[in-house]
Amino acid sequence: xxxxxxxxxxxxxxxxxxxxxxxxxxxxxxLCGDLGAGKTHFTKGIVEALGGDAGDVTSPTFTxxxxxxxxxxxxxxxxxxxxxxxxxxxxxxxxxxxxxxxVLVVEWAERFLEALPEHTIFVRFAVNEGSERVLExx
Numbered sequence: 001x002x003x004x005x006x007x008x009x010x011x012x013x014x015x016x017x018x019x020x021x022x023x024x025x026x027x028x029x030x031l032c033g034d035l036g037a038g039k040t041h042f043t044k045g046i047v048e049a050l051g052g053d054a055g056d057v058t059s060p061t062f063t064x065x066x067x068x069x070x071x072x073x074x075x076x077x078x079x080x081x082x083x084x085x086x087x088x089x090x091x092x093x094x095x096x097x098x099x100x101x102x103v104l105v106v107e108w109a110e111r112f113l114e115a116l117p118e119h120t121i122f123v124r125f126a127v128n129e130g131s132e133r134v135l136e137x138x
Contacts, residue, residue: 012038016045030109033125074102081108
């Protein structure tokens with residue numbers, strides 16, 4: 001387990017870039033933690049490091065999934081927050097995305113741990129005083 005302390009959005013984005021350097025096709029990254037903890041900023045770093053435009057990255061809370069295909073690996077950015085049952089994942093093509101040649105990044109992944117593959121990379125986000133965030137890589 002590794003821990004990164006972030007004191008700004010830019011540092012959280014940089015942490016995403018660091019992880020992205022190790023990602024390969026088929027990897028799943030589960031982002032767990034409180035609202036406003038930096039999960040979407042972290043995803044911006046992943047998308048940017050894989051060759052996409054971080055400016056395109058927004059939270060998929062209402063659309064459930066965003067696709068970023070302009071980089072060397074496509075990134076499929078999910079948000080499980082609004083889903084109530086694991087069966088709803090079928091409706092958004094979860095199994096198809098798992099078979100695709102991209103990286104899956106999942107916000108609120110803790111809601112449906114049973115849907116995540118065994119090789120999932122977990123990052124837990126915690127909010128500390130002020131703008132400080134603690135990112136634990138499990």
